[in-house]
Amino acid sequence: xxxxxxxxxxxxxxxxxxxxVQPCQRTVQEIVEETFKSMFKSEIxxxxxxxxxxxxxxLAQVANFRxxxxxxxxxxxxxxxxxxxxxxxxxxCSIMDEEFHSRYSAIGKTYLYYIYNSRINSPFWKDFxxxxxxxxxxxxxxxxxxxxxGEHNFLGFMSTGSSVKDTVRTILDIKLQKHDNMIIxxxxxxxxxxxxxxxxxGTLIDIGRGRISAEDIKEIIDSxxxxxxxxxxxxxxxxxxRVYYKEExxxxxxxxxxxxxxxxxx
Amino acid sequence: xxxxxxxxxxxxxxxxxxxxVQPCQRTVQEIVEETFKSMFKSEIxxxxxxxxxxxxxxLAQVANFRxxxxxxxxxxxxxxxxxxxxxxxxxxCSIMDEEFHSRYSAIGKTYLYYIYNSRINSPFWKDFxxxxxxxxxxxxxxxxxxxxxGEHNFLGFMSTGSSVKDTVRTILDIKLQKHDNMIIxxxxxxxxxxxxxxxxxGTLIDIGRGRISAEDIKEIIDSxxxxxxxxxxxxxxxxxxRVYYKEExxxxxxxxxxxxxxxxxx
Numbered sequence: 001x002x003x004x005x006x007x008x009x010x011x012x013x014x015x016x017x018x019x020x021v022q023p024c025q026r027t028v029q030e031i032v033e034e035t036f037k038s039m040f041k042s043e044i045x046x047x048x049x050x051x052x053x054x055x056x057x058x059l060a061q062v063a064n065f066r067x068x069x070x071x072x073x074x075x076x077x078x079x080x081x082x083x084x085x086x087x088x089x090x091x092x093c094s095i096m097d098e099e100f101h102s103r104y105s106a107i108g109k110t111y112l113y114y115i116y117n118s119r120i121n122s123p124f125w126k127d128f129x130x131x132x133x134x135x136x137x138x139x140x141x142x143x144x145x146x147x148x149x150g151e152h153n154f155l156g157f158m159s160t161g162s163s164v165k166d167t168v169r170t171i172l173d174i175k176l177q178k179h180d181n182m183i184i185x186x187x188x189x190x191x192x193x194x195x196x197x198x199x200x201x202g203t204l205i206d207i208g209r210g211r212i213s214a215e216d217i218k219e220i221i222d223s224x225x226x227x228x229x230x231x232x233x234x235x236x237x238x239x240x241x242r243v244y245y246k247e248e249x250x251x252x253x254x255x256x257x258x259x260x261x262x263x264x265x266x
Numbered sequence: 267x268x269x270x271x272x273x274x275x276x277x278x279x280x281x282x283x284x285x286x287v288q289p290c291q292r293t294v295q296e297i298v299e300e301t302f303k304s305m306f307k308s309e310i311x312x313x314x315x316x317x318x319x320x321x322x323x324x325l326a327q328v329a330n331f332r333x334x335x336x337x338x339x340x341x342x343x344x345x346x347x348x349x350x351x352x353x354x355x356x357x358x359c360s361i362m363d364e365e366f367h368s369r370y371s372a373i374g375k376t377y378l379y380y381i382y383n384s385r386i387n388s389p390f391w392k393d394f395x396x397x398x399x400x401x402x403x404x405x406x407x408x409x410x411x412x413x414x415x416g417e418h419n420f421l422g423f424m425s426t427g428s429s430v431k432d433t434v435r436t437i438l439d440i441k442l443q444k445h446d447n448m449i450i451x452x453x454x455x456x457x458x459x460x461x462x463x464x465x466x467x468g469t470l471i472d473i474g475r476g477r478i479s480a481e482d483i484k485e486i487i488d489s490x491x492x493x494x495x496x497x498x499x500x501x502x503x504x505x506x507x508r509v510y511y512k513e514e515x516x517x518x519x520x521x522x523x524x525x526x527x528x529x530x531x532x
Binding site for chain 1: 276277278323343347352353354355356357386387388389390391392394531
């Protein structure tokens, strides 16, 4: 009998053309599906909680698949990790009920965005952050971040190329933390539009630089005009941190006052 | 007139055969020297505070060179960074007096060692930490770490292949910190023997695993026998964090109670 397997997957997106299978591209989905096929002689089709773009990382992407292959979840984790490249790791596997779908069952997500604010890039963070060489007014960025909280029509914070109709989303929490040269944004919402996190990050950077006024943020959101907000921050600073399927998990995460800066990346 | 330039260099050691120039190997020293030559049409010879092995990283290696090329230090930083590969960054440059020598003037160093204690490796930390899949008794590791403090003959904590005669060194400080799966060791001493930090890290890991008793650490040091200590922990977990040229700088660093876990890598 077919079972519904849920995988939690971490990946460094640097050397991939994003999550989703595309012709003639190396994608995370394809590598995991091919690895499964080569090991278990059976094809699977992974459904992820959402796509990630080229260069975007995931600490815990969730994807499910149905298969008749009988293998205990913990064995599946071990087996796949022996064959997968080191920049993709299966963190967890569990068998879910019939109804579970990594995307349709999801009720929220948390993303991290790393801004390396320095004139000299870091050999260690270069693939994991967006280097901004201009001086940034952190207090203004914090002030502006508050404006994103709550339910808004985020049409102006969506890149073209998306067919989504309903552009209303709720930002449940947004935290900014500064640590030496690094500014980290953690944002939790019930869902995000295409490039929404990167446009919010870019807008906060432009506010920090003084190109956009922090006080205008609500008006900019209300304008629903993509030209009013800031630039789209680079893919490599973005991490999908967590996908939620239960209300209490979101509450636990958003009720934390500070960010666990190192732990966030573990 | 010839000037004595001091460079502070960060590098990710993963794709290099260590610091020092070697025939037919790609080393950090060679890349920096070649980059300088290609830009300023003048040869330099870098003297570093010490070699680092293949795979070892540096947050702030110090190297000096003498040159008649006249270029303001801040311009030199900018110029070199435009040509250097992204895994090597010049963080700082200053002109020193005649006597300064990055190795002979150094009075101490701090290293960091990252232990990723998990059965599943991290796509983000795999090049920057040593994955230990066994459960580790952190309290025993802390207890044992205390035993390394002070002046000892560390002959038993040196790999063969070194011609050093005086094997007495002073450990000024050793801190261990646990952060989710990550155990970080920060060790400061007036100098270190070949592989000494990696053997101390390996010994602490073997103590955490229960293969060596924490109570035996002083006796093991006193034995001066390499076979009594633990294994040599992998190169990729090791970072040269800082080289000291002034007493007060060491004091500032060692007097801090806790480690700045993310900041340490910035």
